[in-house]
Amino acid sequence: ASAVDIRKVNKYYGPFHALKDVDLAIPPGKVTCLIGPSGSGKSTLLRCINFLEEYDSGEIRIDGQLIGYEAPGRKMSGRKLREMRRSIGMVFQQFNLWPHMTALGNVAEGLVRVRGLSKAEAQARAAEALAKVGLADKMGNHPARLSGGQQQRVAIARAIAMEPRLMLFDEPTSALDPELVGEVLNVMKTLAGEGMTMVVVTHEMGFAAHVADQVAFMEKGELVGVDSPGRILHHP
Numbered sequence: 001a002s003a004v005d006i007r008k009v010n011k012y013y014g015p016f017h018a019l020k021d022v023d024l025a026i027p028p029g030k031v032t033c034l035i036g037p038s039g040s041g042k043s044t045l046l047r048c049i050n051f052l053e054e055y056d057s058g059e060i061r062i063d064g065q066l067i068g069y070e071a072p073g074r075k076m077s078g079r080k081l082r083e084m085r086r087s088i089g090m091v092f093q094q095f096n097l098w099p100h101m102t103a104l105g106n107v108a109e110g111l112v113r114v115r116g117l118s119k120a121e122a123q124a125r126a127a128e129a130l131a132k133v134g135l136a137d138k139m140g141n142h143p144a145r146l147s148g149g150q151q152q153r154v155a156i157a158r159a160i161a162m163e164p165r166l167m168l169f170d171e172p173t174s175a176l177d178p179e180l181v182g183e184v185l186n187v188m189k190t191l192a193g194e195g196m197t198m199v200v201v202t203h204e205m206g207f208a209a210h211v212a213d214q215v216a217f218m219e220k221g222e223l224v225g226v227d228s229p230g231r232i233l234h235h236p
């Protein structure tokens with residue numbers, strides 16, 4: 001069974017048809033990269049997976065469970081949606097860290113608020129997640145005292161500390177100076193190696209070619225092909 005099953009999904013922004021009958025199966029434990037020109041609908045599709053963006057027709061199922069709707073056309077309660085989203089980690093282009101909190105605080109906060117862990121438990125788990133992204137020695141730093149690459153790794157640590165079954169990445173390296181891109185891609189590669197199910201919108205063709213298990217190409221709102229990464233370089 002697929003980790004995420006996307007079937008005949010359509011999405012409109014007013015009259016603009018942003019996703020056209022998109023079908024895609026995301027296999028568990030694998031990395032799927034979404035690539036294509038700017039404006040082709042990659043980010044919209046990614047955001048539909050956790051219903052940050054509402055789709056208008058079709059179905060998206062996470063481990064078999066419909067997300068966003070109880071049944072076609074009937075929306076799911078906010079509580080149920082939040083519950084489903086808890087198992088989905090999301091990393092954006094912008095890091096969205098709290099500036100007044102340390103790296104440790106940024107990762108621990110959600111564990112206290114969303115998971116209900118005690119402060120001590122949350123900090124222990126946060127420290128583990130930060131060590132995993134190579135930031136064991138930066139836990140006490142505030143975001144302003146971290147590089148962009150380090151801030152993005154904190155954002156990844158914050159997501160993995162919640163123990164998601166699925167991670168969504170929306171151009172996680174596009175806001176970074178070129179010399180900092182590699183450290184973030186390496187962390188993502190490590191996660192991939194551990195069998196995390198990942199969907200990654202990216203312009204990093206090297207990452208797509210070497211780390212992805214499948215590459216989905218989007219063009220003008222349509223998913224025009226799904227391929228093995230080896231063939232990326234041959235795509236027009």
Ligand code: ADP
Nearest residue numbers: 013016018036037038039040041042043044045
């Ligand atoms: P990509 O991620 O491939 O660059 P997007 O999914 O961000 O593309 O956008 C796809 C298309 O939908 C673009 O033409 C964009 O202008 C349009 N779009 C995205 N978000 C909105 C919105 N909130 N309202 C109207 N149009 C939007």
Ligand code: ADP
Nearest residue numbers: 013016038039042043044047053093170171174
């Ligand atoms: P990116 O190219 O990094 O996806 P954009 O500048 O296209 O970023 O979009 C930034 C934000 O504006 C997103 O939240 C997107 O949904 C929204 N957006 C994009 N295009 C439009 C549009 N044509 N009308 C309204 N909102 C849009």
